[in-house]
Structure formats: structure tokens, C-alpha cells
Amino acid sequence: MSVLSQALWVLLLGSLLGLELIGKVPPTLHTPLMSGANAISGITVLASLTLIQKAGDNQALLLIGALSLGFALYNVVGGFLVTDRMLAMFRRKGDA
Amino acid sequence: MTSPFLSIDLLTDAIDLVAVLLLALGIKGLSKVRSARGANQLAAVAMGLAVLGLLIEIQPGPLAWLWIAAGSAAGGLAGLITARRVPMTAMPEVVALFNGCGGLASLLVAVGVALFDSASADMVALVSIAISVFVGSITFTGSIVAMAKLQGWLDTPAWTQSSVRHVVNIALAVLALVGAVLLPGDPTGLPLWLVVIGSSLLGVGVTLPIGGADMPVVISLLNSYSGVAAAAAGFVVGSQLLIVAGAMVGSAGLILTQVMCTAMNRSLLSVLFGGALGASGGGAVGGGGSEAGYTRITSCSAEECAMALEQAERVVFVPGYGLAVAQAQHALRELSKLLEAHGVEVSYAIHPVAGRMPGHMNVLLAEADVPYEQLIEMDLINPEFPRTDVVIVLGANDVVNPDAKSDPTSPLYGMPVLEVDQARQVFVVKRSLGAGYAGIANALFELPQTAMVFGDAKAVLNGLLSELRSMGVGKVVAKKEKVAA
Numbered sequence: 001m002s003v004l005s006q007a008l009w010v011l012l013l014g015s016l017l018g019l020e021l022i023g024k025v026p027p028t029l030h031t032p033l034m035s036g037a038n039a040i041s042g043i044t045v046l047a048s049l050t051l052i053q054k055a056g057d058n059q060a061l062l063l064i065g066a067l068s069l070g071f072a073l074y075n076v077v078g079g080f081l082v083t084d085r086m087l088a089m090f091r092r093k094g095d096a
Numbered sequence: 097m098t099s100p101f102l103s104i105d106l107l108t109d110a111i112d113l114v115a116v117l118l119l120a121l122g123i124k125g126l127s128k129v130r131s132a133r134g135a136n137q138l139a140a141v142a143m144g145l146a147v148l149g150l151l152i153e154i155q156p157g158p159l160a161w162l163w164i165a166a167g168s169a170a171g172g173l174a175g176l177i178t179a180r181r182v183p184m185t186a187m188p189e190v191v192a193l194f195n196g197c198g199g200l201a202s203l204l205v206a207v208g209v210a211l212f213d214s215a216s217a218d219m220v221a222l223v224s225i226a227i228s229v230f231v232g233s234i235t236f237t238g239s240i241v242a243m244a245k246l247q248g249w250l251d252t253p254a255w256t257q258s259s260v261r262h263v264v265n266i267a268l269a270v271l272a273l274v275g276a277v278l279l280p281g282d283p284t285g286l287p288l289w290l291v292v293i294g295s296s297l298l299g300v301g302v303t304l305p306i307g308g309a310d311m312p313v314v315i316s317l318l319n320s321y322s323g324v325a326a327a328a329a330g331f332v333v334g335s336q337l338l339i340v341a342g343a344m345v346g347s348a349g350l351i352l353t354q355v356m357c358t359a360m361n362r363s364l365l366s367v368l369f370g371g372a373l374g375a376s377g378g379g380a381v382g383g384g385g386s387e388a389g390y391t392r393i394t395s396c397s398a399e400e401c402a403m404a405l406e407q408a409e410r411v412v413f414v415p416g417y418g419l420a421v422a423q424a425q426h427a428l429r430e431l432s433k434l435l436e437a438h439g440v441e442v443s444y445a446i447h448p449v450a451g452r453m454p455g456h457m458n459v460l461l462a463e464a465d466v467p468y469e470q471l472i473e474m475d476l477i478n479p480e481f482p483r484t485d486v487v488i489v490l491g492a493n494d495v496v497n498p499d500a501k502s503d504p505t506s507p508l509y510g511m512p513v514l515e516v517d518q519a520r521q522v523f524v525v526k527r528s529l530g531a532g533y534a535g536i537a538n539a540l541f542e543l544p545q546t547a548m549v550f551g552d553a554k555a556v557l558n559g560l561l562s563e564l565r566s567m568g569v570g571k572v573v574a575k576k577e578k579v580a581a
Contacts, residue, residue: 003334004220006336007330007331007334007336007339010336010339010340010343011327011339011340011343012343013340013343014327014339014340014341014342014343014344014347015343015344015346015347016347017120017340017343017344017347018123018323018343018344018345018346018347018348018349018351019347019348019350019351021120021123021124021127021344021348022123022127022348022351022352025126025127025352025355026127026128026129026473028129028446028455028458028468028471028473029126029127029128029129029132029455029458030352030355030356030448030453030455031187031191031451031453031455031456031458031459032126032132032136032455032459033123033126033127033132033352033455034191034315034316034319034349034352034453034455035187035191035194036122036123036126036135036136036139037123037126037319037323037345037348037349037352038191038194038195038198038319038322038345039136039139039140039143039194040119040122040123040139040143040323040341040344040345041195041198041319041322041323041325041326041341041342041345042143042194042197042198042201042326043119043143043146043326043337043338043341043342043345044198044201044202044205044325044326044329044338044342045143045147045201046146046147046150046330046333046335046337046338047201047202047205047326047329047330047332047333047335047338048167048201048204048205049147049150049151049154049156049164050150050154050333050334050335051205051208051209051333052156052160052163052164052167053154053156053160054209054213054333055160055163055208055212057159058212060211060212061208061211061212061213062159062160062163063163064204064205064207064208064211065163065167065204065205065208066163066164066166066167067167067204068167068200068201068202068203068204068205068208069163069164069167069168069171069201070166070167070168070170070171070174071171071197071198071200071201071204072171072197072198072201072202073167073168073171073172073175074171074172074174074175074178074194074197075175075194075195075197075198075201075322076143076171076175077171077172077175077176077179078174078175078176078178078179078190078194079175079179079191079194080136080137080139080140080143081175081176081179081180082178082179082182082187082190082191082194083136084133084136084137085179085184086184086187086459086462087132087133087136088133089459089462089463090129090132090133090458090462090468
């Protein structure tokens with residue numbers, strides 16, 4: 001299998017998995033879910049890191065990579081924390 | 097790979113697989129109340145693992161480490177501060193902001209590769225770069241515009257409500273497309289900037305005409321786009337983990353968007369291309385009926401409302417956007433505590449799109465310590481309304497409009513609504529008789545069992561609290577407790 005067709009398979013299966021995972025969600029969780037999924041989409045940090053690695057001693061590319069890493073991490077860290085803040089509030093009666 | 101066993105490749109592949117598995121479990125777990133918080137933490141761990149795996153794989157040199165540390169420190173710290181400081185009512189804006197930054201990150205990676213590393217790029221990489229730049233730009237500018245509109249920093253300009261905007265947007269899309277087609281021939285020059293500028297402006301052009309009511313749908317869709325942008329960036333740098341995770345978020349985001357559209361009885365197409373329905377645009381009021389259209393309105397004071405509450409056995413609150421705006425959720429919680437202490441059965445009817453995003457109202461009420469068992473979803477509470485004594489509608493409008501069930505000419509016809517008109521008595525707390533988001537008259541207001549209580553939700557709730565206390569509702573409880581003791 002070529003690298004491209006392998007990548008396309010991965011894309012296809014990932015998409016199908018996403019469709020299945022989110023089938024039934026109580027409305028209570030729509031906002032936290034959107035926020036959590038949003039944090040996960042910050043996984044583009046991996047691309048930023050790869051770019052920095054590829055940059056060698058090219059200062060401009062290092063800068064672009066670091067900028068993109070910063071923005072992606074802002075998405076990731078902020079996203080997970082804010083989701084946690086929301087979910088921490090869903091307590092049952094009697095829970096500590 | 098030199099040896100098939102115990103190589104670094106094998107280790108990092110294993111880490112990647114575990115990370116994907118945990119991410120999938122995380123998304124799945126986020127869909128159940130019990131497991132949601134743990135699932136979110138699981139996803140965060142998965143993300144950490146993915147980064148760790150990549151760092152082991154690429155083994156950055158000292159210079160790369162320096163830049164990685166700088167970027168991580170800045171982004172991580174800013175994320176920490178934003179997440180700590182943001183108020184819960186501003187959640188839609190913040191999700192939009194985070195989302196825009198994710199899009200910008202994918203955009204920057206693609207531009208960086210195009211400018212400095214395209215010599216080694218094959219056709220697949222170049223196409224991926226074009227897609228990544230295109231989707232990343234739209235996600236970035238679209239999210240920022242969505243945030244600015246929700247914050248009230250941006251209005252809906254009048255020209256965006258005319259069909260001129262379609263011409264402008266099509267021209268921008270064509271511009272970006274031309275750039276994308278020419279990109280492989282000249283990856284570092286003009287075509288790249290055509291894509292960047294064309295799609296950035298397109299992101300603005302598509303989001304700007306959309307009214308506040310539809311903004312949650314747009315944010316959800318843009319959230320899906322940022323997944324697509326990440327997947328495209330995965331093709332650019334050749335990371336399968338990135339492709340899987342991006343694709344999962346992309347398709348999951350689409351489902352969520354569809355769920356929201358269904359709940360609001362709007363099709364995605366009409367949200368994206370139909371312009372603003374009423375909302376801040378002003379000019380485009382979507383349906384028949386206006387303030388002047390009401391003829392049989394009964395209004396009443398907080399005192400009368402309090403008397404009805406005092407007599408009631410079962411009370412349902414219907415909170416809406418107006419409640420969030422008035423920051424009245426804590427006053428509401430206090431009122432229901434008082435009523436519960438008086439022996440009244442209290443619950444909250446939650447329409448799927450109450451608040452400004454699906455589930456937003458649950459978050460706001462949870463913040464005010466309302467136990468979530470009392471938050472009842474529409475399908476479960478609707479059969480309960482006929483045996484409900486008093487319904488209090490707080491800053492909700494279209495989601496309680498009975499026309500959506502009975503009047504085929506209503507623009508809301510077919511939208512699932514809370515059937516509060518079945519209850520014995522309905523009080524609608526509202527600042528004025530202005531129309532709802534969709535600019536449609538509400539038949540509920542004119543029903544004989546409905547009375548309007550005009551005022552800011554928080555002020556009215558505090559008024560009800562003091563009326564009930566002066567009736568001695570709290571004291572009765574004290575007596576009961578003494579007897580019990």
C-alpha cells in the first residue's frame with residue numbers, strides 16, 4: 001500500500017470513528033463536548049513540533065513553527081482546562 | 097528502521113496507537129455525564145502522550161528545544177490564564193477564540209512548509225498545503241469574527257444582508273481556488289498568498305452576515321473545520337496520528353452541528369447562506385408579527401406571581417438566554433431552594449438550544465449549584481406540563497411558542513418546543529414585548545392562562561424572593577423543622 005492510500009484509509013476510518021463516537025449525547029454535554037473536541041483539534045501541535053524540527057537553523061521557519069506551536073497549545077491547554085471547569089460543576093446531589 | 101524489534105520506531109508507533117485509542121475513548125466518554133470529566137482528562141493525557149511520542153521520534157536538537165520551550169511556555173501560560181479567568185456566560189466566545197487559534201496554527205504550519213520546505217514536497221504535500229491553508233484561514237478568521245459578534249464588538253453591516261455578499265464570497269472563493277490550482281507551479285510566490293488572502297476574507301465574508309441566534313451553529317461548524325485543518329496539516333507533515341485525530345474531530349463536529357440545526361429547526365444551508373434572522377442586523381425580521389401585533393396581553397406584578405408560587409405544588413422554570421444575560425441563575429437557584437423548602441416540587445425545563453449553545457444553560461445552572469437531576473430535557477418534561485401548576489419562563493421566547501406546533505404558517509412551525517401552554521398557569525418574565533431571536537410573535541403571551549411579568553430577570557427573581565419571604569414561606573419551614581426535631 002502506498003503512503004498516500006494508507007493516509008487516505010486512515011482519514012476515512014478516523015472520520016467514520018468520529019461519526020460513531022458522537023451518536024448519542026445528552027444536550028447537557030453538548031457545550032462541554034464541543035469544547036473538549038475543540039481542545040483535541042489542537043493536536044496540530046504535532047505538526048508545529050515537526051515543523052520546528054524540520055527547520056534546522058532556518059530562523060524564519062523556527063519562528064513560524066514556534067508561533068504555530070504557541071497558538072496550538074493555547075487551544076489545547078485552554079480547551080482542556082475550560083472543559084474541565086465546566087464538567088467539574090456537574091455534580092449529583094450529595095456528591096462532595 | 098534497522099531492527100524490527102525494540103526500535104525507537106516501534107516504541108513511538110505503540111505510543112501513537114495508545115494515544116489514538118485514548119482520544120477515541122475520551123470523545124466517547126465525553127458523551128456521558130458520569131464519565132465526562134474523566135474522559136476529558138483522558139483526552140488530555142492522550143494529547144500529552146502523542147507529544148511525548150513525537151518528541152522521542154524526532155529528537156529535537158538544542159536550538160529546536162529552545163524554540164519549542166518558548167512557544168510552549170507562551171501558549172500554555174496564555175491558555176491557563178484564559179481558562180481560569182473566563183466567566184461561564186462567555187463560554188461560546190472562548191470556544192470560538194480557542195478554535196480560531198487552532199486554525200491559525202494549522203495555517204502557519206502549511207505556510208511555513210510552503211515557503212521554506214516545498215523543494216522536497218511532492219504533489220500530495222502541495223495539495224495538502226493548499227487545503228490546510230484554505231481551511232485553516234477560514235477557521236481562523238471565521239472564529240474571530242464569530243467571537244467578536246458574540247462579544248458585541250461587531251455588528252451585522254447592512255450590505256451583508258443583501259445578495260451582494262454572495263457575489264463577493266464567490267469571488268473570494270474563486271480567488272482562493274485559483275491560488276490553490278497554481279500553487280504546485282510556484283509554492284513560495286503569489287499563488288500561496290492568493291489562497292491565504294482569499295480564504296481569510298472568505299472566512300470573514302461568510303461569518304459576518306450570520307445573526308447572533310445562529311452563531312452557535314457556526315462555531316460548531318468551525319470547530320469541525322479546525323479538525324479538518326489539523327487532518328490536512330497531518331498530510332502536510334506526514335503524521336497519521338494527526339490525520340486520525342483531525343478526522344475524528346472533523347466528523348464529530350459535523351454531527352454536533354447537525355444536532356444543533358435540528359433542535360433549532362434550521363437547515364445548515366439556511367444558516368450559512370440565509371443571512372441574519374432578526375437579531376442584531378435589524379433589517380431582516382424573519383416573520384409576521386411585531387410588538388404592535390399583541391392585543392390580549394395580561395401583565396401582573398411580582399406579588400401576584402409570588403402568591404401563585406406559594407400555592408403551587410409543582411413548579412417548572414424555563415430558563416433562556418435572557419436569564420444568562422441578566423446573570424440571574426444564582427437568584428433563580430435561591431428561589432427554587434426556598435420553594436423546595438416550602439414543599440414545592442421544582443424542576444427546570446431545558447430546551448436543547450437554551451442559552452447560546454446547546455448545553456450552555458446546563459453549564460450556567462450547574463455553576464449556580466442546581467443539581468443536574470432537576471434539569472429535565474424537553475422530551476421528558478413535555479408530558480409533565482399538564483400536571484404542572486406554575487411555569488415561569490425566564491428570558492426564553494421562541495422555544496415556548498405554541499405556534500410551532502399549531503400554526504403551519506409560522507416560520508417556527510415544526511421546531512420542537514416546550515409545551516408550557518399545557519400548564520395551569522404561565523408567567524413570562526421579560527424585559528419588554530420585543531420579539532425573540534427569530535423576530536416572531538409569540539402566541540403564548542396572549543393565552544388566558546399566561547401573565548407577563550415585565551422586568552429584568554434578576555430583579556424580578558429577587559422581587560419574588562422578598563415577596564415569598566414576607567409571606568412567611570421561609571418561617572413555615574422553620575416551624576416544620578422544629579416539629580420534625
